Amino acid sequence: MKKHSLKNKARKTACVLTAGMMLFSVGALTACGNKTDSNNTALVDTQEAQKALSYKVTEIPIQGLENFYGQITVKNGLYYLVQNDYEIIDDMYYSSYSVRVFDETGAEKLTIPVFKQTDTETYGGINGDLYVDDSGNISCMVYESSYNETTGEYKEIYNLVTYDSAGNETKRQELGQIYTQEDMENEMYFNGYIVDAQGNLYLNLNKVIRVCDSTGNKLFDTPASESENSWMSNLILTNTGTPAVLVYDYTNDISTQTLKEIDINAKGYGKEHVLTAANGTLYSGSGDYLCYMSSETGISGIRADNTQTENVVNLLTIGIDNSNISSFVICDDGSFITVGNNYTHSGSTTTVSKILPVESSEVAQKEIITLGCFYLDWNIRSEIAEFNKTSDKYTIFATSFSETNDTSDWEAALTKFNNELLAGNVPDLILLNSGMPVNSYASKGLFADLYELMDKDAELTRDKFTPNVLSAFETNGKLYEITPAYSVQTLAAKTSLVGTEQSITLDKALGLVADMGEGATLFGYDIAAPEFLSTAISFSDFVDYENGTCNFDSPEFKAVLEYAKTLPKEIDYETMYNENPNYWVDKESACRNNKALFYSMYFSDFTSYTQTRDGNFGEDITLTGFPTSNPESTGAAMFAQTEMAISSKSEHKDGAWEFIKYVINGAVTEEPYYIWDNSTNEQKDTGRTRYNSKYYSLPVLKDQLDKIAQQALVADTYIDENGNEVEQENIYYIGGEEIKVGRPTQADIDMLKEYFANVDKVSRQDMSIDEIVNEEFGLFYDGQKTVDETVSVIQSRASIYMSEQY
Structure with a gap:
């Protein structure tokens, strides 16, 4: 039975930042230097920031990957990916799936058609990852589902299909006997699979893991959870090659994540590892790491000896926006491969990057600005990556408390790190939010007055801001924080x-x-x-x-x-x-x-x-x-969105201010205005400009607010079958009733701008x-x-x- 109480909600949503989360920075380049807490745990690692820069990034120019799907697989210098394409026939979408193979230059070596939809009652595709052996044989799980509108009958069939290195199908093993209609009726849905070194199959059926031998014979099901608030995430192989599944549980406002190994001899679960900082997608482990995990700044590793989380590679530092990473793999040569997707109003692009460790002497020396936060939101991640990619003078080294620390007891975590910040352990840049006692921090002299930096700046001056914003964030005439929107x-x-x-x-x-x-x-x-x-x-x-x-x-x-x-x-x-x-x-x-x-x-x-x-x-x-x-x-x-402050003790205030300027100036983007053309079934460039708020909020700069306001007056349009540009109706549904909503008029815009200008709290x-x-x-x-x-x-x-x- 679901109940709502704001007291609990407030504890979950309020985020508190402290420098306790600033576990990594450079001693000579930080606001707080080398310190340890009472348990002798280093709050600042003097080597980590520089080490984070010691990577070379090479983009692999693979073409035509706009519809990449799933996890990339790398074997013997070749890259294996799943492509999911669509075509429109008589106003209906038809999908197709194929396996594509590329070499390290981006040249395509092989394309294997796997599934092509031919009617509207049958669907299908590839479910899960590709598996490639040393000989180049490729295995994938192929499903087909069909629904008969006349009889109401629904069928779903899974086959484990193997292709040789030339793309010829060599084996098709139907799994109908081990994943049945009865399973689906019991809400046990197929949610991925893995294969161990012996060829045994492990199927994630949402409630249990079903284990089968290499011939498809069912061996056993793992015990189902008795908790209504428990669910399974992805299957992986640990660093020892043991299959394991991540299980989430949420009880009494406390969330836990447990990685449960599957013991094929005991026909059930084996070792269980409680993961205190498992907030991202898990990937199979290697070396000292039980598994890897996507994190707010890049990729973390969960150690096999103590399940502690360590940062493995900080992607933001080397200019890769990890918020768009859809796939990651570690290669035998120690390099990392990432697949990133960038989505805009005009479409999407996919980038495959190879990240190779290099000697620090090969890395361009830049001034490091440390940034700390409790949680690093999506938009600021992209800003950090792009700033680091384009700046020839500064590098933002960001760390987030939630990456490497236990947040299952939220209130205890907030208290601990609030105390750390009040103790003076502050990075150069701090991200704040409405749940923090910001004025208390400011009254204790933790933050620099941004007016001192703004007044020295010839570009971002006070008159560029809407006045109510500066007034709202002022404290006794000083500006200790600011937001882009x-x-x-x-x-x-x-x-x-x-x-x-x-x-x-x-x-x-x-x-x-x-x-x-x-x-x-x-x-x-x-x-x-x-x-x-x-x-x-x-x-x-x-x-x-x-x-x-x-x-x-x-x-x-x-x-x-x-x-x-x-x-x-x-x-x-x-x-x-x-x-x-x-x-x-x-x-x-x-x-x-x-x-x-x-x-x-x-x-x-x-x-x-x-x-x-x-x-x-x-x-x-x-x-x-x-x-x-x-x-x-x-x-x-x-x-406020993404409130930013600078430590009063920082030796890098100018660099920190440059990043704040970069974020504020980039709060509104300008993109080509694309609309859908029904006569050609594709996007069409109108030649006009669309203004978008990156933070989906009101920007703080006057000229940016004016652009967003004027964009609101422009109706969304499309091209009809006859080639005419037609205005889309703005439909709103209230109480089950369809209501046509008018666009704002200039009078509405003027009234709202005046109203917003009077909000100063x-x-x-x-x-x-x-x-x-x-x-x-x-x-x-x-x-x-x-x-x-x-x-x-x-x-x-x-x-x-x-x-x-x-």
């Missing part, structure tokens, strides 16, 4: 109900709800009391982080507590849905049908305004913000404040304290906390 969260209501004033009190809002009739609610969604309280604190002015004060004993906060007491402590969505199968349909149309006053809006662009106005409300709306007694407040808040979530409020509120909720007693205790406890931290 942000979103705005606010509340909207029908203008016919609330008027045109962009501010509303809680008392007035509740009065309007009472007048709306029986069953009407404040919000167009169900909200638990802890979530409401956390939202109220984030959007209101109960906490003044800049001055280190709070005002929880105000009449306004009393009203918040009184309303929160009318809400449930937690929400059981599963039960609510079972009791009302139309639950979600009713909720999404609640505001439109006058069953709710407020709808939560999350502005990351300019087009969501008309979708909400025309779809969720069906009439004009007012952006009221969260209820507040301050008539000057918008009641809205910014949510950054949403912050301090878990310690939330815990104080929730603990005391629980006593009030249960009737053990009055509201006056509750706010008095909250004010006292929160004031002490603020004085200690700020």
Whole structure:
């Protein structure tokens, strides 16, 4: 039974960065130098950053790999890949699969057609990886599925097919006896396979691993998990060649990942390895590493002797964007092969790279800037890789705490690393987020004032930014952090109900709800009391982080507590849905049908305004913000994307600032504007430019915001069968009803830009404040304290906390 409680949610989503995660940097080139913790564990490895640069990257010019599929296989200097192509016949897509073989120059040596779809009722392809032996024989799992619309019969057939080195089929072994229709009916679905050195097959059937001998005879199934919150990931071979499967389990808000070896003699599981930092895709092991794993910065290895995670190659450092890596393999010569896919509005490209260790003397010497974070998001990874690839002066060496540390107990991890950062272990560059006590860090002198760097810069000056952004991030006139983009969260209501004033009190809002009739609610969604309280604190002015004060004993906060007491402590969505199968349909149309006053809006662009106005409300709306007694407040808040700060102790502030500039200047991209041409069934270049927000949010620079705003006025189009460019209809579905949504007008754009310009509050979530409020509120909720007693205790406890931290 699924339940929702914001207190747990907040602990999962709030990310705290500390320098404890900065495990790798160069002693002479770091902000904090060589240090060890109380357990004599090095917080800074003086050799690791330079070692990360000691690789040569060669791109292998393989052509026509836009539809590469699965894992690359490398054997005897040849590269084996699966190609999945599509063709359109009579407006229907037909797929085909083939095995393609290339040498190290990118020259194609062999193409083997494996499957070609010939009708719309039969599908198929290659499932899983390719296996190649020393003689060049290629094995792959080929499946065909069919559905008879008349009889409703569904069939799925798997064959293990082998081809010789010339591409001739030499063996086709049907697996119908070991993977049956009954398995599928029991929700045991084929999810990949591996083959061991003896030729035994190990099939991942989602719930169990089915083991068969080389002739296809079933030997046994591994025991199925008894936990509903347990599932299997990929199969691998360990460094000893032993088959193993990664099993995830999520119980009591704690996630565990266990690599379970499969013992063919015992007919079950053998050794089990608990992996404390297994957050990526696992690959088969070799040498000292039980297995390898994709990580936020590159590839990590999990040691066989102690299951500790070590960074093997930092791809970002050598200019490879690992967020797009779809395949990885380690070759016998010690080199790494990666396959990366880059997707744009105009299509995709695939790059195969060979990474070979070289002597450090062969590497160009550049100034190293250390960057630390708790979690490295996708967009900033690409920025680091491209910066490192193009800069001839600086290299960003990024590390992430979650790569090599146990985060199963999230709160304990946050506490530990928060303490590390407060202790002064800070890298040159730090990535922050709304869940961190940023103002507390700043008040303790951990961060440099970015205005000092900005004011020396002739290119990125203060006047380039939208003023509200700088104002929102300032602390006592200093700028300790900045972001390339942000979103705005606010509340909207029908203008016919609330008027045109962009501010509303809680008392007035509740009065309007009472007048709306029986069953009407404040919000167009169900909200638990802890979530409401956390939202109220984030959007209101109960906490003044800049001055280190709070005002929880105000009449306004009393009203918040009184309303929160009318809400449930937690929400059981599963039960609510079972009791009302139309639950979600009713909720999404609640505001439109006058069953709710407020709808939560999350502005990351300019087009969501008309979708909400025309779809969720069906009439004009007012952006009221969260209820507040301050008539000057918008009641809205910014949510920053990838907040960046520089250590006050860094010796490389200029280099760190160059990277921040690079990220901010690249927040909006310009690409050729491609549209679909139905007359030719292919993309067509219109000759126009499309502006895209890289962070899917509002950019902080004025000229970039203007470009995104103007792009919102441009309708999406396509070419019809007659060669005419036609505007696409903007369709929104509310309550099961199809609604046509208009595009923003220039007046809408102007109104939104003015509204955004008045939002100067950054949403912050301090878990310690939330815990104080929730603990005391629980006593009030249960009737053990009055509201006056509750706010008095909250004010006292929160004031002490603020004085200690700020």
